[in-house]
Amino acid sequence: MKKLQCEACNGRIMKVSDAYFECQSCGLQYSLESIKNSIEVSIDHSQEISNLNRRALDYEKAKNFPFAKDYYNKALDLDSVNITALEGLERIKKEEKYSNLFIVKSNVLPQQNIENFKRLLKQQKDIERDIYQEMKIINASASYIVIYEFSGQVRGEWSGTACHNHREAQTVYKRKYDSNLHREVNRPTTEYVTQVDRVPVSGTSYFNVDFRVLSSAYLSRKMMGIEDSQVTDIMQKFTKNINNISDFTLIPLESGDVQTNYIFNTYKDNVPIDFDEDANVREEMIDYQMDDEYDRMRRAARGKIHADKVENLNLDCNFFNSNEKKILLPVQIINYVYKDKNYIAVFDLVTEEGNVITYPIDESLEKSRQKLKELKKLKLNLQYEGLGLGVSLFLYIIAIAVQSEVMRGFVLVIALAIIFVFLADMIDYIIKSLKYKSCVLDYKRYMDSSYGAFFQQENV
Numbered sequence: 001m002k003k004l005q006c007e008a009c010n011g012r013i014m015k016v017s018d019a020y021f022e023c024q025s026c027g028l029q030y031s032l033e034s035i036k037n038s039i040e041v042s043i044d045h046s047q048e049i050s051n052l053n054r055r056a057l058d059y060e061k062a063k064n065f066p067f068a069k070d071y072y073n074k075a076l077d078l079d080s081v082n083i084t085a086l087e088g089l090e091r092i093k094k095e096e097k098y099s100n101l102f103i104v105k106s107n108v109l110p111q112q113n114i115e116n117f118k119r120l121l122k123q124q125k126d127i128e129r130d131i132y133q134e135m136k137i138i139n140a141s142a143s144y145i146v147i148y149e150f151s152g153q154v155r156g157e158w159s160g161t162a163c164h165n166h167r168e169a170q171t172v173y174k175r176k177y178d179s180n181l182h183r184e185v186n187r188p189t190t191e192y193v194t195q196v197d198r199v200p201v202s203g204t205s206y207f208n209v210d211f212r213v214l215s216s217a218y219l220s221r222k223m224m225g226i227e228d229s230q231v232t233d234i235m236q237k238f239t240k241n242i243n244n245i246s247d248f249t250l251i252p253l254e255s256g257d258v259q260t261n262y263i264f265n266t267y268k269d270n271v272p273i274d275f276d277e278d279a280n281v282r283e284e285m286i287d288y289q290m291d292d293e294y295d296r297m298r299r300a301a302r303g304k305i306h307a308d309k310v311e312n313l314n315l316d317c318n319f320f321n322s323n324e325k326k327i328l329l330p331v332q333i334i335n336y337v338y339k340d341k342n343y344i345a346v347f348d349l350v351t352e353e354g355n356v357i358t359y360p361i362d363e364s365l366e367k368s369r370q371k372l373k374e375l376k377k378l379k380l381n382l383q384y385e386g387l388g389l390g391v392s393l394f395l396y397i398i399a400i401a402v403q404s405e406v407m408r409g410f411v412l413v414i415a416l417a418i419i420f421v422f423l424a425d426m427i428d429y430i431i432k433s434l435k436y437k438s439c440v441l442d443y444k445r446y447m448d449s450s451y452g453a454f455f456q457q458e459n460v
Contacts, residue, residue: 045078053084065092065099098258102250103144103268106330106349110142110271113332117345120357122451128360129446131338132454139335142349144273144328145216147242148282149250152322154209156297158315159202162307168195201305207297209319212242212327213285217278222333225342226358232284234356238346239285241354242329248350250327273328368439375436378429385422392418 006013011025013035021030056071069092075085108116114137121131128134170193173186214235223231259267266273298315305313330349335342338360348354392415399408 049075049078049082052078053082053088056085056088060088060092065096068092098253101253101326101328103253103257103328104330104350105249105251106269106271107351108349110140110332110349113347113349114140114334117334117347118454120355121359122447124357124359126361128338128362129443130450131360132450135336135338137334137336140332141222142271142330142332143218144268144271144330145218146275146277147212147327147329148215149212149325149327150322151210152319154207154297155318155320156205156207156301156315157202158205158301158313159200160305160313161311162199162201162305163309163311164197164199165194165308166197167192198311203304205297205301205304207300209293211289211293212239213282213289214239215277215282215285216274217276217281218274219333219346220278220281222335223344226344230358234344234346234358235281235285236288237356239288241356242348243289245348245350245354250325253328268328271330362443364439368436375429375432378425378432381425382422382429385418385425388418389415389422
């Protein structure tokens with residue numbers, strides 16, 4: 001407690017009775033009421049605050065952030081503007097942002113990936129042949145985006161009906177004509193019929209679940225101008241791709257691994273980090289992945305039931321030992337335009353295979369490829385017709401051997417008909433095949449030419 005000082009001589013004031021205080025130097029007296037009204041009494045908490053901050057810092061260094069925050073807040077209760085406590089809470093906030101957060105190392109440089117994209121366009125089998133003449137990249141942005149990795153176990157309780165088939169002899173009566181009685185009568189006969197024994201079955205199976213889903217709002221923002229149906233399709237395909245990445249090394253992210261620029265954007269190795277999440281995207285992708293997982297578990301449960309058929313199979317799943325990891329995945333989004341229409345390519349920068357590309361389709365080539373199905377059908381017909389000619393020749397030889405003019409003439413007519421159909425189909429097959437090959441060859445020549453000119457121009 002601060003010393004009570006006299007207003008006249010700054011001497012020390014002491015209590016002399018319950019009602020009065022007196023200055024020890026000049027003898028000036030003060031009433032209790034005047035002491036309360038005129039003398040400010042304040043408490044010095046500096047030592048207590050220092051102790052609280054010291055304890056908080058110890059917990060902070062030990063990564064025990066809940067206790068550290070508790071002690072820093074206690075210090076702020078005593079001094080709401082204490083710099084040490086405020087700075088400590090700010091450090092913890094930054095550390096907690098990156099705690100339990102993992103990052104996937106990027107193996108592909110963004111600029112290198114743009115070159116990969118340009119070459120990948122040619123590998124799309126039905127892309128417009130003038131893509132390299134009409135295509136223009138309008139944006140190529142790389143970023144770390146948020147995905148989640150879920151793992152755990154599932155306790156699946158299943159029930160259903162096992163159907164076991166067996167053959168059984170059965171006596172049936174059928175109407176048959178009796179020549180003696182000159183009328184139809186019922187006669188017993190034995191037939192083998194298939195009988196099904198239905199047995200209720202149930203059981204419990206345990207499954208492991210491990211999958212990754214998108215949760216980022218980044219992709220949605222970058223797909224403005226793309227049709228909604230395409231957006232969903234792209235999201236699902238990219239989710240499937242990131243689940244197929246085997247080289248998925250997770251590195252714990254430390255606050256010291258990131259940099260922040262003057263407008264508070266966060267970077268890792270000069271690639272921005274986008275922490276924005278979209279709950280709708282996350283839930284939609286979880287449902288998409290769980291449908292696959294549920295089908296897999298149903299098939300596994302079906303395999304445990306030894307029966308010819310299983311009816312009314314129900315599976316009730318309960319998750320336990322579940323684990324969730326928040327992961328930053330490096331991706332690159334390339335937006336490009338072809339004849340005033342927007343298209344997009346999505347790449348992970350971990351592998352060179354995990355990509356989803358939308359592109360314009362060459363309709364003339366697509367129609368030619370549809371005609372390829374007709375060619376396959378024609379080829380199959382020719383094989384059957386050739387077989388028919390072989391059988392006709394064999395029968396004709398037999399007819400000569402047995403010297404049957406009627407049989408020989410009949411076989412000859414059939415053979416001539418088959419030959420006529422065979423020749424017609426053969427001509428049709430040759431014409432369509434030549435047209436198809438010509439279309440594909442023209443497409444390939446044009447694509448190769450424009451592809452070469454495009455990269456030659458870029459290198460100039």
